[in-house]
Amino acid sequence: MSRQDKTHKKMLLTGNLAIELKTISAMTELYCQAHHGSKPSQQCEECAALVTHAHQKLDRCVYGEHKPACKECPIHCYKPERRKQAQVIMRYAGPKMLLKHPILAIRHLIKARNKFPDTIPDGISNYHLRKKLK
Numbered sequence: 248m249s250r251q252d253k254t255h256k257k258m259l260l261t262g263n264l265a266i267e268l269k270t271i272s273a274m275t276e277l278y279c280q281a282h283h284g285s286k287p288s289q290q291c292e293e294c295a296a297l298v299t300h301a302h303q304k305l306d307r308c309v310y311g312e313h314k315p316a317c318k319e320c321p322i323h324c325y326k327p328e329r330r331k332q333a334q335v336i337m338r339y340a341g342p343k344m345l346l347k348h349p350i351l352a353i354r355h356l357i358k359a360r361n362k363f364p365d366t367i368p369d370g371i372s373n374y375h376l377r378k379k380l381k
C-alpha cells in the first residue's frame with residue numbers, strides 16, 4: 248500500500264460525502280486495474296493523486312453533504328488536469344459500476360437527479376462544519 252492510500256483512509260468525510268469518495272475511489276480502481284495494471288483495491292500513484300484531490304474537493308464542496316452529482320455543477324472546482332483525468336476515468340468506469348458496485352451505482356443515479364440550488368449556499372461545506380465543531 249502506498250503512502251497516498253493511507254492518507255485517504257484517514258477520512259474526514261461523513262455520510263453522503265464519504266459514499267461519494269468511495270464511489271470515485273472504486274471507479275478509479277476499476278480504471279487503474281485495466282489501464283495501469285494495478286492489483287484489485289489498489290491504485291497507482293497518479294490515480295491515487297486524483298482520489299486525494301477528490302477528497303479535498305468534496306470536503307470543501309460549497310453544496311455540502313447534499314450536493315447533487317458533480318457533472319452538472321456550475322462551479323467545477325477540480326484543477327483542469329484532474330478534471331480531465333476524472334472524466335476519462337468516469338467514462339470508462341461509469342458503465343461498469345452497475346455490475347461491480349451496484350449499490351454505489353444506484354445511489355449515484357439517484358443523486359444525479361438532484362438539482363443544484365439557484366444560489367450558492369454559505370458555510371455548509373463539510374470543511375466549514377468541521378471547523379465549527381472545533
Ligand SMILES: [Zn+2]
Binds near residue numbers: 285291293
Ligand atoms: Zn492508475
